[in-house]
Amino acid sequence: MKNLLKDSFKKQAQQLLTRDGIFTALQHVVPQQKLSETAGRLAASQNPIVKKAFVNTFAKAYGITLDEYGRKEFGDFKSFNDFFTRELAEDARPIDSTEKGIVSPADGMISQIGYIEQNQLLQAKGRHYSVGHLLADSENKEASYFNGGSFATVYLAPSNYHRVHMPFDGKLIETRYVPGTLFSVNNVTAQNVPDLFARNERLVCIFETQYGRAAVVLVGAMIVAGIETVATGKIERTDSIQTLEHNLSLKKGDELGRFYLGSTAIVVMPKSAGVEWSQDMEHGSVVQMGQLLGVAAKA
Numbered sequence: 449m450k451n452l453l454k455d456s457f458k459k460q461a462q463q464l465l466t467r468d469g470i471f472t473a474l475q476h477v478v479p480q481q482k483l484s485e486t487a488g489r490l491a492a493s494q495n496p497i498v499k500k501a502f503v504n505t506f507a508k509a510y511g512i513t514l515d516e517y518g519r520k521e522f523g524d525f526k527s528f529n530d531f532f533t534r535e536l537a538e539d540a541r542p543i544d545s546t547e548k549g550i551v552s553p554a555d556g557m558i559s560q561i562g563y564i565e566q567n568q569l570l571q572a573k574g575r576h577y578s579v580g581h582l583l584a585d586s587e588n589k590e591a592s593y594f595n596g597g598s599f600a601t602v603y604l605a606p607s608n609y610h611r612v613h614m615p616f617d618g619k620l621i622e623t624r625y626v627p628g629t630l631f632s633v634n635n636v637t638a639q640n641v642p643d644l645f646a647r648n649e650r651l652v653c654i655f656e657t658q659y660g661r662a663a664v665v666l667v668g669a670m671i672v673a674g675i676e677t678v679a680t681g682k683i684e685r686t687d688s689i690q691t692l693e694h695n696l697s698l699k700k701g702d703e704l705g706r707f708y709l710g711s712t713a714i715v716v717m718p719k720s721a722g723v724e725w726s727q728d729m730e731h732g733s734v735v736q737m738g739q740l741l742g743v744a745a746k747a
Contacts, residue, residue: 491528491708502528510607516540533610533706541609543701543738550723550742551700552600553615553664553713555608558733559601561725561741564716567591569599572639579716581646582665583654584626584689593661596719600729600741601645603712611706612666612713613737616744618655619697620704625683625690626650628668645714651675651683653704659721659744665714666705677705701738721745 493499503522506512514520518535525531544551560570568576579599580591604610628649641647649668654661666675676682679694698704717723722745729741 491532494527499525499527499531503531506531506606510605512607516609529708532709535611536609541701541736541738544740546740546743548744549700549740550600550615550715550717550744551613552602552735552737552739552741553612553704553715554602554604554610555736556602556604556713556734558729558731558735559603559712560731561600561729562598564594564597564599564719567595569601569645569714569716571644575639577643577646581643582650582714583652583663583716584624586689590661590663594663594716594718597721598717598719598723598725598742600715600725601712602714602735604707606709609737610709611737612664612704614698614700614702614704615664615715615741616655616657616659616662617698617700618657618662620653620679620694621656622652622654622694623677623680623692624652624654625686626652627685627687627689645712649675649685651677651680651705653677657721660718662718662721663714663716664704665716666707667712667714668707669709669711674708675705675711676708678703682708715741717744 490498490502500523503525506528507522514522514534516537517540518537519525522531525534541555560572562570564579567579569579569582571577578591579585579594579597580588583590583594585591600615626649629647645665645667651666653664653666655663666677668675674682678698679696680692723742724745725742726740729735735741
């Protein structure tokens with residue numbers, strides 16, 4: 449037993465001393481909330497010097513052009529936040545019209561896509577997390593309901609379009625703000641931080657759809673200065689779960705919300721939908737908002 453413990457400790461130490469391990473470990477000690485709050489204040493600043501410096505530096509660093517967007521000049525934006533949540537030009541993202549099709553809620557990359565087995569979603573190779581924890585399901589009703597269902601996790605890189613849209617037609621009936629940590633969200637942290645998406649700050653959006661209840665979860669991350677939806681406005685951070693009821697019908701492709709700096713959107717579908725994900729959708733697939741991810745069996 450002593451040798452087993454020694455070997456386990458040695459393995460963990462070796463993992464921490466890798467570049468990815470150091471990157472992950474540092475996130476445990478930095479003041480995540482303060483860092484995000486400070487970034488948020490700077491990003492919201494309309495001081496022309498601050499705005500220009502942030503926008504131009506960011507655009508150059510990530511190779512961002514405005515060809516696909518409604519505003520064509522960097523000087524047209526009021527603040528870095530205004531630039532970061534920039535709107536697309538009309539018809540820049542056609543919404544797939546496949547009958548019963550489920551479309552990508554955002555531009556980005558498929559982090560994981562698949563099915564919910566034993567109440568667990570795949571986070572990364574060898575790592576799973578609870579659908580109940582993700583949805584902040586205190587009564588454990590939704591965990592059972594979504595077991596056997598399907599999910600798609602879309603990671604938004606800093607260079608992406610950062611508005612989140614409806615992957616299906618539905619009526620928003622509830623939003624659930626869940627406070628949490630603010631780990632960076634990428635492949636490195638997904639592989640190294642247990643329950644990453646169920647630990648980070650997030651906004652759970654619950655819908656009534658033709659397939660049954662479904663959810664879209666907007667997950668915050670390091671430096672994310674805020675999450676906003678069309679039903680709630682910008683979410684005020686609190687220390688406890690905040691639940692609101694709604695009655696808002698939205699069509700597939702309609703804007704649902706946006707991130708002030710980047711993160712992840714997770715689509716959660718019930719077993720009753722019988723979703724079959726497209727074969728070309730897998731870890732690492734690059735997707736655009738409105739692109740077909742899969743098709744539901746239920747009409």
